[in-house]
Amino acid sequence: MTETYLINERRWPRVVPVAQELRGDAVADVEGAVRAELAAIGLGDRVRPGTAVAITAGSRGFPYNIRVLRAMVDEVRRLGGEPFIVPAMGSHGGATAEGQVEVLRGLGVTEASAGCPIRSSMETVLLGRTADGIPVHADRNAMSAGAILLFNRVKLHTDFRGRVESGLAKIMVVGLGKQVGAETTHKAGLGEAIVRMAEVFLRNAPVVGGIATVENYKEEPAIIKGLSAAGLIDEEAALLRRSLDYFPRLPFNDLDVLIVDRMGKDISGNGMDTNVIGMHRRIGGVSKPDIRTIVCLELTEGGHGNALGIGLADLVPKAMADKVDWAKTYANSITTGFYGTAKRPIVLPTAEDCVDVVMRPFEPETVRLVRIRDTKHLERFWVAEALLPEIRANPKLSVLGEPATLRLPE
Numbered sequence: 001m002t003e004t005y006l007i008n009e010r011r012w013p014r015v016v017p018v019a020q021e022l023r024g025d026a027v028a029d030v031e032g033a034v035r036a037e038l039a040a041i042g043l044g045d046r047v048r049p050g051t052a053v054a055i056t057a058g059s060r061g062f063p064y065n066i067r068v069l070r071a072m073v074d075e076v077r078r079l080g081g082e083p084f085i086v087p088a089m090g091s092h093g094g095a096t097a098e099g100q101v102e103v104l105r106g107l108g109v110t111e112a113s114a115g116c117p118i119r120s121s122m123e124t125v126l127l128g129r130t131a132d133g134i135p136v137h138a139d140r141n142a143m144s145a146g147a148i149l150l151f152n153r154v155k156l157h158t159d160f161r162g163r164v165e166s167g168l169a170k171i172m173v174v175g176l177g178k179q180v181g182a183e184t185t186h187k188a189g190l191g192e193a194i195v196r197m198a199e200v201f202l203r204n205a206p207v208v209g210g211i212a213t214v215e216n217y218k219e220e221p222a223i224i225k226g227l228s229a230a231g232l233i234d235e236e237a238a239l240l241r242r243s244l245d246y247f248p249r250l251p252f253n254d255l256d257v258l259i260v261d262r263m264g265k266d267i268s269g270n271g272m273d274t275n276v277i278g279m280h281r282r283i284g285g286v287s288k289p290d291i292r293t294i295v296c297l298e299l300t301e302g303g304h305g306n307a308l309g310i311g312l313a314d315l316v317p318k319a320m321a322d323k324v325d326w327a328k329t330y331a332n333s334i335t336t337g338f339y340g341t342a343k344r345p346i347v348l349p350t351a352e353d354c355v356d357v358v359m360r361p362f363e364p365e366t367v368r369l370v371r372i373r374d375t376k377h378l379e380r381f382w383v384a385e386a387l388l389p390e391i392r393a394n395p396k397l398s399v400l401g402e403p404a405t406l407r408l409p410e
Contacts, residue, residue, distance in 0.1 A: 010356060277289070
């Protein structure tokens with residue numbers, strides 16, 4: 001029997017390719033910058049011959065990840081220390097030690113590529129409590145070391161606004177906190193609790209400091225900065241403010257349809273960055289930008305089936321839905337305490353069916369539609385003809401070709 005809701009004359013708009021001018025300056029010598037910044041925070045004063053040093057590795061994928069980690073490992077070893085990698089990713093990887101090693105492997109971080117052992121465990125020790133009683137946990141392997149070195153990129157978080165968001169503080173209390181730490185932090189409210197919990201962590205763990213990066217739109221490190229343990233919160237807050245100059249956004253506040261070619265945990269913690277599609281889809285509030293309908297077409301392999309954020313989409317094709325590992329997705333959602341991100345959107349047989357359905361209320365000539373590769377890559381995208389006047393009025397946007405009928409990726 002034919003599904004009556006799919007009977008629809010194909011009424012897709014014509015679209016044009018558009019380029020967006022984004023800030024792209026980058027650090028030329030990544031390894032040299034890492035060495036210099038580790039020296040600047042006094043690593044040599046804390047690492048002596050034989051000192052075991054735990055170095056954090058998170059679950060987010062970015063191209064220079066292993067280069068920074070390997071430079072950190074090499075510098076510790078040059079000082080006579082004994083480095084090892086600790087997965088710092090909360091409940092990711094199915095909240096298992098083996099799963100977290102697999103996540104790292106998927107990001108290219110192995111014992112061979114890092115040049116040191118990887119010690120993975122979900123066991124933690126209780127470091128202490130905040131003044132209002134929130135427990136702070138830390139990875140047992142990391143706490144067995146004589147020093148802990150943190151590594152993460154600093155950027156806007158997809159779930160909250162705060163003095164610090166995604167960065168070294170989060171890699172401590174959520175990442176090294178493992179499942180119990182991640183769940184505790186989310187329950188306490190990330191935006192409200194992360195600084196207080198980080199302060200407890202810094203007082204009670206052998207954290208030397210760490211390397212923080214701010215990346216440009218090409219996923220290259222625009223800034224590489226060593227943060228000392230003593231000044232970590234203030235220094236990270238300053239970096240977060242600087243990161244806004246590099247963060248890519250859609251140049252529209254009002255859209256009828258957004259087509260996202262792919263989503264996944266290696267793109268954003270929520271699969272699609274809510275700083276791009278609107279944080280109201282995650283936590284409510286003001287609809288900015290106001291995107292009425294989101295169609296997502298594919299789940300990346302890098303998320304290993306974890307489709308957290310699929311609930312932010314309105315429609316997806318069956319081929320995408322079939323790739324979801326719901327056990328991993330639910331585990332991640334339950335840990336965060338935000339269940340809507342794991343809800344199942346409308347699932348239609350094909351990607352074409354999804355676009356047919358969302359176009360039904362609109363005219364092809366007037367629909368405000370944009371198609372993007374994903375929420376991390378916004379230097380090139382496609383826009384419906386109705387948006388051309390706004391494109392031409394924006395000096396940071398340029399049209400790259402002639403209008404053509406919308407096509408979906410194969």
